[in-house]
Amino acid sequence: MNRSRSKAVQRFLELKSIRENPPSGLIRRLKPRKEGERFPLAAILTGSEPLWIQSAEHMVSRYADSRKEELRWLLLYFLELSSQGHILISSEDIRDDLPLWAGKCYARADQLYDNLSLIVEENPRLFSALQEGESRGMSEPGERRPLLYASDFSCFYLLKKRRFEQQFLELLGNISGEEGKIDVSPDLISGLHRAYESLCDSGDIPISEDTLKAALMVGGSRLSIITGGPGTGKTTILAGLLRLFLEASQDSSSKLPEVRLCAPTGRAAKRMMESMENLLQNPVLQSAFSHPAETIHKVLGLRPGSPALYDEKRTLKADLIIVDEASMVDLNLMTGLFRAMKSSARIVLVGDRDQLPSVESGALLSDLLFEMEKPNHRLSGRVLSLSKVHRNSGAILESSRLVIQGDGPEFLNFLKQHEGLPVSASENSGWLRYGDLPSFKDLLSELASEFKASSLKFGGAGFRRPSREWKGIIHEIDPYFKLYRDHIILSPTRKGLFGTASLNRGLNDVLGGNPDGDYHGQPVMVTRNDYERSLFNGDRGVVLRFSDGLYAFFEDPEAGYRCFPLLLLEDRETSYALTIHKSQGSEYNKVHILMPDGSERLISREILYTGITRARLGVTLYGSEEVLLLCLSRGVRRLSGIRTFMQSS
Numbered sequence: 001m002n003r004s005r006s007k008a009v010q011r012f013l014e015l016k017s018i019r020e021n022p023p024s025g026l027i028r029r030l031k032p033r034k035e036g037e038r039f040p041l042a043a044i045l046t047g048s049e050p051l052w053i054q055s056a057e058h059m060v061s062r063y064a065d066s067r068k069e070e071l072r073w074l075l076l077y078f079l080e081l082s083s084q085g086h087i088l089i090s091s092e093d094i095r096d097d098l099p100l101w102a103g104k105c106y107a108r109a110d111q112l113y114d115n116l117s118l119i120v121e122e123n124p125r126l127f128s129a130l131q132e133g134e135s136r137g138m139s140e141p142g143e144r145r146p147l148l149y150a151s152d153f154s155c156f157y158l159l160k161k162r163r164f165e166q167q168f169l170e171l172l173g174n175i176s177g178e179e180g181k182i183d184v185s186p187d188l189i190s191g192l193h194r195a196y197e198s199l200c201d202s203g204d205i206p207i208s209e210d211t212l213k214a215a216l217m218v219g220g221s222r223l224s225i226i227t228g229g230p231g232t233g234k235t236t237i238l239a240g241l242l243r244l245f246l247e248a249s250q251d252s253s254s255k256l257p258e259v260r261l262c263a264p265t266g267r268a269a270k271r272m273m274e275s276m277e278n279l280l281q282n283p284v285l286q287s288a289f290s291h292p293a294e295t296i297h298k299v300l301g302l303r304p305g306s307p308a309l310y311d312e313k314r315t316l317k318a319d320l321i322i323v324d325e326a327s328m329v330d331l332n333l334m335t336g337l338f339r340a341m342k343s344s345a346r347i348v349l350v351g352d353r354d355q356l357p358s359v360e361s362g363a364l365l366s367d368l369l370f371e372m373e374k375p376n377h378r379l380s381g382r383v384l385s386l387s388k389v390h391r392n393s394g395a396i397l398e399s400s401r402l403v404i405q406g407d408g409p410e411f412l413n414f415l416k417q418h419e420g421l422p423v424s425a426s427e428n429s430g431w432l433r434y435g436d437l438p439s440f441k442d443l444l445s446e447l448a449s450e451f452k453a454s455s456l457k458f459g460g461a462g463f464r465r466p467s468r469e470w471k472g473i474i475h476e477i478d479p480y481f482k483l484y485r486d487h488i489i490l491s492p493t494r495k496g497l498f499g500t501a502s503l504n505r506g507l508n509d510v511l512g513g514n515p516d517g518d519y520h521g522q523p524v525m526v527t528r529n530d531y532e533r534s535l536f537n538g539d540r541g542v543v544l545r546f547s548d549g550l551y552a553f554f555e556d557p558e559a560g561y562r563c564f565p566l567l568l569l570e571d572r573e574t575s576y577a578l579t580i581h582k583s584q585g586s587e588y589n590k591v592h593i594l595m596p597d598g599s600e601r602l603i604s605r606e607i608l609y610t611g612i613t614r615a616r617l618g619v620t621l622y623g624s625e626e627v628l629l630l631c632l633s634r635g636v637r638r639l640s641g642i643r644t645f646m647q648s649s
């Protein structure tokens, strides 16, 4: 299909937010102009990305032997599921979903599942049976088999994902099996207890019995997990854990273990550093950290288009690797990290399985915990679960629990008690306000009233050299940052009328007077890691006007702020509104969450749970009852072979 036509159709559907439920007759109105256009046009209405539609077309033209139309729809469906992070696709699981998904746009959708075995059998170049020699078949070069069908598991894999899963399971076997056990020396145990007692006495950093438990657990195993709900102090506990571990190691050996801190995003890595501030002031303990906290990509030396710098042949020097926000680490990256660990190194995964999984493949943390938390599992001692919530309380905490339990009717009852209510007077106990989504115009003016940057006093416009001169007006810069820490707008999606792109454009128009221009007081977010300037994807800053132009300011733990001429920052966007994915790991005082109609495919309990639990003081939730009920009925499921492996190993 003509590219601009495809774009125009897509844009129309996004603006109308109707991709999930196209009105009847729309497909007929979108008449194909020439032969062969029907599939791409109809496929757009399933909400599929143009890239997946093209890939399905491509696979059919290259590998199909028969049943081409059915195969197109089946492949598009597999690509869709795969893009949603599934590693394997079980034929059992697709029985109900496949006809439902394709039924909107493909007249013979109900026959797709019934014909599955025929479609597979008649297209041997595309599918093949793994059980006929899995390793032999998979390693044959140049074989034309992008999809594998494992009849023993009754499931489909994309070949690439299957390879990663196999490698990961092998590495996991090494780390978590007999070889992964570490005999803890009595010296280390007594050292940990001694360090704990002296730290309790000093009152230097928050420390509890959990910190000691965590340090003992890490001492005794190559793989351990620290988990707990949002705001239970998972990141905060790390400083205490490391302090105990390093002080005890210092007692029992002359050499301090080398520690590497990392996270899937630059922003999460930065937060780890901030929570270590106190620890890093100790010059002796500081020497254990040869690097600051970094992204996993940076630790592995991954650059686009090149292999990792570190792998099984060239391992990392680190003795202890700590990964924060581990629920967001995808299969490929975790495999890379496990592969680059030296044989004596320990790894600690820190994260919450109920928050959002990786954007890419798998839900590793959730899969590992599912098995390891079973009381009799041989690895059950390698998990520490934190339960006391420090971030929020009251209605926020209560509602988040109802969300993750998936109890729709109970959650709606709870919301009805709060419908249209003004903010409760007792702000410190955590409030929740609920209402239907208003019109876009009304919503914009309501949201705009929360962001009154223009009313803040700013004396910097008289300065010519902001890089030197801003320190004199730091008390005038602080309120801008406080404003954007106080309020955030969250949506599950970038797209659509109530997606973040459209909201940010709308707020730019209302608050800055121009949907596309930059202006004083505008919040911005970095959208790509910039190692040279030490700015990371997800870092938020504020644009301020000086006499020679606009500058973007970012917080800096040491200097207070850093600033750059705005023109030099290419990869950035306005950030009144963020996707819930981008907000994971951050906290704000007040959160506005929009759950628009038409976002059905993107919503889940985890999305709403992650959004609500970003708030410290209050949440305003907009959405229809139907969308919220649907949201609570769906959990992010990532199908993979990992749980099966863990059960049998």
Ligand SMILES: Nc1ncnc2c1ncn2[C@@H]1O[C@H](COP(=O)(O)OP(=O)(O)OP(=O)(O)O)[C@@H](O)[C@H]1O
Pocket: 206, 207, 228, 229, 230, 231, 232, 233, 234, 235, 236, 237, 352, 390, 391, 584, 585, 586
């Ligand atoms: N032991 C503690 N005592 C008091 N406050 C704490 C304690 N631990 C954490 N906090 C505070 O609670 C808030 C959340 O802590 P932290 O970010 O470590 O939680 P988290 O479990 O990592 O959250 P998330 O899952 O959202 O990343 C922070 O403001 C932190 O300062």
